[in-house]
Amino acid sequence: MNPVRLIEAKRDGETLAPDEISAFFAGYLEGVVEEYQMAAFLMAVVLQGLGPDELQALVRSMLHSGAVLNLAELGGPRVDKHSTGGVGDKVSLVLAPLVAEAGVHVPMMSGRGLGHTGGTLDKLEAIPGFRTDLSLKRFRELLGAHRVAMIGQTDEIAPLDRRLYALRSVTGTVASLPLISASIMSKKLAEGLTGLVLDVKVGSGAFLSDETDARTLARTMVEIGEGYGVPTRARLTAMDRPLGRTAGNALEVREALECLRGEGPDDLRRVTVTLAAEMFVLADLDATPEAGVARAEALLDSGVALERFRTMVRAQGGAPEVVDDPGRLPRAPVVREVRVDRGLTLHRLEPRAVGEAVVELGGGRLRLSDAVDPAVGFDELAPPGTRLASGDLLGRVHARNEADARRGEGALRDAVEEEGEALHPLILPD
Numbered sequence: 001m002n003p004v005r006l007i008e009a010k011r012d013g014e015t016l017a018p019d020e021i022s023a024f025f026a027g028y029l030e031g032v033v034e035e036y037q038m039a040a041f042l043m044a045v046v047l048q049g050l051g052p053d054e055l056q057a058l059v060r061s062m063l064h065s066g067a068v069l070n071l072a073e074l075g076g077p078r079v080d081k082h083s084t085g086g087v088g089d090k091v092s093l094v095l096a097p098l099v100a101e102a103g104v105h106v107p108m109m110s111g112r113g114l115g116h117t118g119g120t121l122d123k124l125e126a127i128p129g130f131r132t133d134l135s136l137k138r139f140r141e142l143l144g145a146h147r148v149a150m151i152g153q154t155d156e157i158a159p160l161d162r163r164l165y166a167l168r169s170v171t172g173t174v175a176s177l178p179l180i181s182a183s184i185m186s187k188k189l190a191e192g193l194t195g196l197v198l199d200v201k202v203g204s205g206a207f208l209s210d211e212t213d214a215r216t217l218a219r220t221m222v223e224i225g226e227g228y229g230v231p232t233r234a235r236l237t238a239m240d241r242p243l244g245r246t247a248g249n250a251l252e253v254r255e256a257l258e259c260l261r262g263e264g265p266d267d268l269r270r271v272t273v274t275l276a277a278e279m280f281v282l283a284d285l286d287a288t289p290e291a292g293v294a295r296a297e298a299l300l301d302s303g304v305a306l307e308r309f310r311t312m313v314r315a316q317g318g319a320p321e322v323v324d325d326p327g328r329l330p331r332a333p334v335v336r337e338v339r340v341d342r343g344l345t346l347h348r349l350e351p352r353a354v355g356e357a358v359v360e361l362g363g364g365r366l367r368l369s370d371a372v373d374p375a376v377g378f379d380e381l382a383p384p385g386t387r388l389a390s391g392d393l394l395g396r397v398h399a400r401n402e403a404d405a406r407r408g409e410g411a412l413r414d415a416v417e418e419e420g421e422a423l424h425p426l427i428l429p430d
């Protein structure tokens with residue numbers, strides 16, 4: 001295998017044979033293909049795409065780079081959810097304990113921040129002590145004991161996705177239908193599921209912003225899942241504004257806790273219960289999504305989903321006290337209010353700009369070696385359609401120092417749109 005020839009062939013739009021794809025990715029894991037060669041190859045894929053056989057070969061390589069779990073010993077349904085990535089998307093933190101509380105096993109393998117979007121692992125690790133790097137043995141034990149565990153890709157499961165995911169995040173190679181499909185589906189198929197729900201984001205804060213592309217992505221992933229015998233359902237949800245009113249790791253944990261208490265922003269709750277309902281239907285718990293929504297709402301309002309979250313935090317080494325006292329989450333030294341200096345009606349805060357500003361504040365990575373600051377970001381973000389009088393709050397910046405806070409303020413003001421195309425409905429029709 002000559003890596004340079006394969007990179008050039010993909011660059012020139014040639015279709016590679018499945019065994020060439022397999023050899024290239026196996027070579028990467030073995031150290032024969034260098035990091036910079038993989039980055040070049042990924043960029044060629046972003047620009048040229050992959051054919052169906054190439055995509056299948058990529059999914060196979062990624063899936064079989066580590067163990068494929070058989071969790072049948074747990075008994076009962078095992079259903080997970082994965083999002084294609086958005087700004088302020090803290091749904092998994094609420095959804096996983098909620099669905100586990102209903103009696104479904106949720107073996108959730110998530111990712112870190114990717115490009116301008118936040119990642120579930122970085123959010124969970126904002127909770128002091130929380131460990132996402134569990135061994136396979138411990139993952140199984142926790143699933144057996146609590147029905148839910150949330151981990152990252154490891155040397156044992158989906159190691160190829162772990163490396164590619166980190167590399168793509170810092171090389172501008174995320175926004176690719178085949179790369180997103182293979183990344184998500186390889187992780188999810190390794191989890192040994194009986195059902196999978198996909199939250200496919202649509203709008204400028206998503207990696208594939210266009211609705212037609214998002215629908216193709218959804219169809220592609222559903223076909224991959226079903227092809228491997230996993231009943232898979234996709235919902236399209238709006239990412240043309242941030243989800244909820246926070247963006248940034250610890251701030252999003254705080255908002256997820258509000259939702260788990262039956263409070264918090266309506267959009268976060270609606271997306272969460274919609275996806276939970278799909279998971280309940282796949283688990284044969286409910287006959288219709290409507291019944292599933294009612295079940296999910298009751299679990300949030302009664303506080304039992306919050307208790308399951310507390311159990312999970314304790315089991316994964318985190319400080320359970322944050323559940324009752326979110327003030328114990330990391331806090332940024334500078335909090336700056338951003339107020340409008342004239343009256344306006346907010347069409348929306350452009351979500352990609354908000355996500356990029358979080359990364360600039362230190363809440364995401366620009367280089368592979370960057371550490372993430374859990375405390376920084378934005379909260380109290382004004383929702384779309386808000387009528388703001390002069391002096392009203394647009395949002396608050398949480399920053400490491402005054403200079404960053406000033407830059408964050410500028411970015412938030414730049415994200416303001418007073419007019420534009422009609423926004424997508426929060427949950428798009430099928």
Ligand code: URA
Nearest residue numbers: 084085111180183184
């Ligand atoms: N989520 C993933 O796990 N991978 C992607 O490529 C995008 C979102």
